[in-house]
Amino acid sequence: MSQIPHFISTEPFDADATVAVGSTVSERYAEASQARLIWWRFLRHRVAVVSLAFLAVSYAAILVVEFLSPYELNSRHTDFIFAPPQAVHLFHEGSFVGPFVYPLDYTLDMETLRRTYEEDRTRPLPIRFFCSGEPYSFWGLGEADTHLVCPPEGGTLFLLGTDRLGRDMLSRIVYGARISLTIGLVGVTLSFIIGITIGGLAGYFGGWVDAAVQRVTEVLRSIPELPLWLALSAALPLTWSPLLVYFGITLILALLDWPGLARAVRSKLFALREEDFVTAAEMLGASPRRIIFRHLLPNFMSHLIASASLSIPTMILAETALSFLGLGLRPPITSWGVLLSEAQNIEAVALYPWLLLPMLPVVLVVLAFSFVGDGLRDAVDPYQH
Amino acid sequence: MIRYLVNRLMTMVLTLVAISVLVFAIIQLPPGDYLTSYIAEIQAQGEQVTADKIQFLREEYGLDKPLWEQYLVWVTGLVHGDLGYSFEYSQPVADVVGERMPLTLLLNAATVIFVYLVSFPIGIYSATHQYSWTDHGLSFLGFLGLATPNFLLALILLYFANVWFGTSIGGLMAPEFIDAPWSLAKVGSVLAHLWVPVVVIGTAGTAGMIRRLRANLLDELHRQYVTTARAKGLSERRILFKYPLRMALNPFIADLGSILPQIVSGSVIISAVMSLPTTGPMLLSSLRSQDMYLAGSFLMFLAVLTVVGMFISDLLLAALDPRIRLGLKAAR
Numbered sequence: 001m002s003q004i005p006h007f008i009s010t011e012p013f014d015a016d017a018t019v020a021v022g023s024t025v026s027e028r029y030a031e032a033s034q035a036r037l038i039w040w041r042f043l044r045h046r047v048a049v050v051s052l053a054f055l056a057v058s059y060a061a062i063l064v065v066e067f068l069s070p071y072e073l074n075s076r077h078t079d080f081i082f083a084p085p086q087a088v089h090l091f092h093e094g095s096f097v098g099p100f101v102y103p104l105d106y107t108l109d110m111e112t113l114r115r116t117y118e119e120d121r122t123r124p125l126p127i128r129f130f131c132s133g134e135p136y137s138f139w140g141l142g143e144a145d146t147h148l149v150c151p152p153e154g155g156t157l158f159l160l161g162t163d164r165l166g167r168d169m170l171s172r173i174v175y176g177a178r179i180s181l182t183i184g185l186v187g188v189t190l191s192f193i194i195g196i197t198i199g200g201l202a203g204y205f206g207g208w209v210d211a212a213v214q215r216v217t218e219v220l221r222s223i224p225e226l227p228l229w230l231a232l233s234a235a236l237p238l239t240w241s242p243l244l245v246y247f248g249i250t251l252i253l254a255l256l257d258w259p260g261l262a263r264a265v266r267s268k269l270f271a272l273r274e275e276d277f278v279t280a281a282e283m284l285g286a287s288p289r290r291i292i293f294r295h296l297l298p299n300f301m302s303h304l305i306a307s308a309s310l311s312i313p314t315m316i317l318a319e320t321a322l323s324f325l326g327l328g329l330r331p332p333i334t335s336w337g338v339l340l341s342e343a344q345n346i347e348a349v350a351l352y353p354w355l356l357l358p359m360l361p362v363v364l365v366v367l368a369f370s371f372v373g374d375g376l377r378d379a380v381d382p383y384q385h
Numbered sequence: 386m387i388r389y390l391v392n393r394l395m396t397m398v399l400t401l402v403a404i405s406v407l408v409f410a411i412i413q414l415p416p417g418d419y420l421t422s423y424i425a426e427i428q429a430q431g432e433q434v435t436a437d438k439i440q441f442l443r444e445e446y447g448l449d450k451p452l453w454e455q456y457l458v459w460v461t462g463l464v465h466g467d468l469g470y471s472f473e474y475s476q477p478v479a480d481v482v483g484e485r486m487p488l489t490l491l492l493n494a495a496t497v498i499f500v501y502l503v504s505f506p507i508g509i510y511s512a513t514h515q516y517s518w519t520d521h522g523l524s525f526l527g528f529l530g531l532a533t534p535n536f537l538l539a540l541i542l543l544y545f546a547n548v549w550f551g552t553s554i555g556g557l558m559a560p561e562f563i564d565a566p567w568s569l570a571k572v573g574s575v576l577a578h579l580w581v582p583v584v585v586i587g588t589a590g591t592a593g594m595i596r597r598l599r600a601n602l603l604d605e606l607h608r609q610y611v612t613t614a615r616a617k618g619l620s621e622r623r624i625l626f627k628y629p630l631r632m633a634l635n636p637f638i639a640d641l642g643s644i645l646p647q648i649v650s651g652s653v654i655i656s657a658v659m660s661l662p663t664t665g666p667m668l669l670s671s672l673r674s675q676d677m678y679l680a681g682s683f684l685m686f687l688a689v690l691t692v693v694g695m696f697i698s699d700l701l702l703a704a705l706d707p708r709i710r711l712g713l714k715a716a717r
Contacts (some may be wrong), residue, residue: 198563219403221689222642226650227668228411231684234672235414317534321654324536325669344658349540350547352487359537367532 038302041379048375051368058365062178066136067172069150070157073334075134077156077166081105083117083351085161085169092124100124103155114351125152161354163342172339173358179335181365183250183319184312192308195261200292202262203269210266217259225256229318233327242333249328250296264307268300302380310373313366320362335361336362386710389703399695404688405463412681421471463685478682482664486686488664489574489652492586493690495579496648497641499587505637508598513625515603523595530592535651539585539658581657586651590644594637601636605629635706640652641698645691652685 032040043049061068069249077083087102102119109116133150135143140158160169202213232252236245272278273296281291323337324327324344329339342348343355415482450458466479474481511520605611612623656665664683671679703710 215399215403219400219407222400222646222692223404223407224646224649224653224691227653227684227687229667230653230672231408231411231680232414233674234680236409240510314533321534324655325654327672328668345538349544353544356537356540356544358541359534362534362537363529363532366534368527370528370532 009045034302038376038379042375045371045375048371051371051375053367055372057366058177059181062176062181065174065178066138066144067146067296068148069148069168070133070151070159071168071171072134072136073172074167074169074332077162077168079166079346080106080117080156080158080162081115081164081166083156083158083162083166084352085354086119086156086158087161088127089124097124098126100126100155101152101155104158121176121265125150125155127157152350157380160357161352163339163355169339169354169357172334173361174332176336176339176358177361179246179329179333180316180337181254183335184315184369185247186247187250187253187257187315187319188308188312190250191257191261191311192304194254194257195263196304198258198271199262199265200297203266203291204273204288204296206270210353213262214265217262219260220256223320225292226321228256229253229322230327233322242330245329245332249319253318257311257315260311261304261308264298264304268298268303272296272299279295303377306373306376306380309369312373313369316362316366316369386703389710392698393696393699393703397692400692401689404692405460405685406456408681408684408688409459411684412459412677413452414677459681463682474676474679478679481679482667482682484663485664485667489656489686490690491575492579492582492652492656492661492663493645493648496587496590496652497645497694498525499583500644500648503587504591504594508595509602509625509630510601512597512602512606513621517609527592528593529548530588533588534586536654536658538588539582539655542581542585543659572618577593580611581651582655582661585659586648586655589651590647594640594644597640598633599636602629602632605632635702636640638698638702638705641701643693643694645698647685649691 029037031144083104083106086104088099088101090096090099092100101124102121103125104117105120106115106117112202128150129148131147132145133147135145138144148300149157158168158170160173162168163172198213202210204291208361229252233249236248240248269292272280277295281295286294319328319335320337321341324340326341329335329338339358340356340362343352345356348355351362394659467477505525511523514520562681608629611624611629615621619627652663653665653668655661657669660666666687668680668683668687671677671683
């Protein structure tokens with residue numbers, strides 16, 4: 001290897017210029033708002049950023065599930081009950097065709113009465129993109145029939161198999177995201193409101209209010225959560241509409257989640273209420289409400305948001321567990337837990353393992369939320385750096 | 386110490402009273418009282434309900450009395466070991482439950498022991514070998530363990546046991562022992578079956594415990610007294626065991642309070658998935674059929690289990706840490 005010649009810049013060196021560059025950087029830093037500083041610190045946590053991007057895409061996707069899924073939520077294909085996942089191929093007999101599937105044929109095994117499916121390897125059926133498929137009503141705005149992917153002409157497209165009614169698992173998982181992803185957000189919002197109000201009262205007034213709140217949170221924290229959730233959701237009247245049940249379940253999840261937040265709010269308030277600016281506000285005649293929400297809360301709001309984001313995955317898991325056990329959401333509402341409840345007995349799991357696939361998005365979303373929560377918690381902690 | 390003990394005992398009793406009120410409220414939640422729905426159910430099957438039976442049940446529960454009196458009847462019954470009457474099985478709850486409660490206790494205790502036995506060495510190893518490949522690998526496994534709901538883990542295990550060994554790993558003993566009296570062979574069979582649910586239930590708790598022990602120990606290991614000890618030429622083993630480990634142990638035991646509810650919750654759902662003869666599946670079925678007295682006593686039993694466990698953990702902590710015994714604030 002030849003030696004690389006030593007590089008010497010012939011440009012005149014201007015010492016002031018480097019100082020100027022450095023000062024714009026530090027100026028930018030000094031002028032940045034608290035939120036912007038947190039955002040910069042958050043960006044350093046690579047895994048959390050990737051997770052946040054993943055979650056953003058997922059939440060954007062639930063707006064357009066009708067477009068993304070190849071089939072409707074409840075369209076049945078009675079000829080394809082418990083069909084295994086179809087593989088996507090690119091090459092047919094050595095020549096490039098583009099993404100295509102082979103059509104499925106089934107034979108009935110007369111001894112076990114099970115259907116065995118086989119691919120017809122002679123006919124490649126190309127998958128269609130941005131095509132017209134099953135019509136759907138888009139958010140009640142109008143009818144449409146455009147899908148991202150559609151089954152090929154005269155064939156089927158069950159990329160993740162079908163269930164006992166011949167419904168496409170992939171479409172059902174995509175539709176289920178709508179319920180599973182929102183239930184955590186709605187539940188956390190509720191528990192946030194309850195937690196801030198109760199923790200705020202306890203922390204600001206202290207005395208017997210605080211003692212009472214402390215006892216209540218201790219009792220709630222010492223009961224195993226799941227049995228209590230189960231008991232409460234079993235008590236929901238059977239006559240409720242699915243939508244009411246959805247809100248009932250979120251309320252139940254929130255009712256048992258607030259103690260942690262209330263404790264955080266309380267301890268922060270205890271530390272802050274002795275500060276001079278609180279006394280000043282009191283002297284000026286501000287009401288407790290104003291002092292709590294105007295002067296105290298903004299001081300630790302970012303902490304609260306970080307810890308709340310860590311309880312979203314707990315709620316998603318709780319809903320999945322409840323629905324899985326048949327005491328949470330009920331069909332026709334479709335969440336990942338409801339889908340998994342089909343895989344409850346070992347026979348189904350052994351014969352049709354693809355019924356377990358809805359657990360994949362559950363694990364991914366929960367992992368992503370945990371990483372984002374961790375990253376946020378690190379980012380809002382000013383004493384770490 | 387005695388003052389602390391009395392204090393703590395009082396808190397426990399008060400907590401249990403509060404929980405019992407809550408559970409009773411849940412029992413009362415479904416509309417109508419049980420007797421009306423029970424009678425309606427029996428009449429729907431075309432059978433007649435004798436007035437005697439209705440009268441017996443009404444008196445048994447005092448359903449004609451005001452709510453607070455019903456509550457007192459229920460609670461005094463609980464204290465005397467009279468768990469109430471199951472409408473679904475037409476038997477006293479105590480008879481329906483049978484050996485389920487001891488088995489539940491066994492399952493939960495085994496899981497707690499498992500969590501401690503596994504997380505202790507791994508936590509120490511992760512902290513002393515920070516940022517090594519093993520540490521990263523274990524951390525990743527820990528995250529995965531925390532994110533995977535344990536009932537899914539149970540399903541996956543059931544699936545692979547079926548695919549690889551062709552056997553079902555559900556249940557808590559071999560089928561021939563289910564109604565057999567207790568014998569050595571039966572104990573052996575229970576132990577052979579116990580480990581699967583124990584591992585499944587304990588995974589999340591173990592993962593959390595490893596993370597906390599690692600963090601606590603790392604905090605201590607970076608203190609100056611450790612550097613001093615090392616400078617004086619003490620062996621690494623002695624440095625670790627003399628002080629940092631003892632300091633890190635405190636939260637380790639205090640955490641029993643937070644993992645115990647988690648383990649009890651986990652055992653309910655895992656028992657349902659793996660059809661274990663514990664209180665879990667029966668709690669579920671009683672909730673589904675709104676047999677609320679049966680469900681209520683299970684709920685109460687699980688809560689008592691948790692609260693007593695937390696009480697024991699606090700006693701251990703007090704024995705370990707003089708600051709708590711003497712009523713000072715413990716450094717967590």
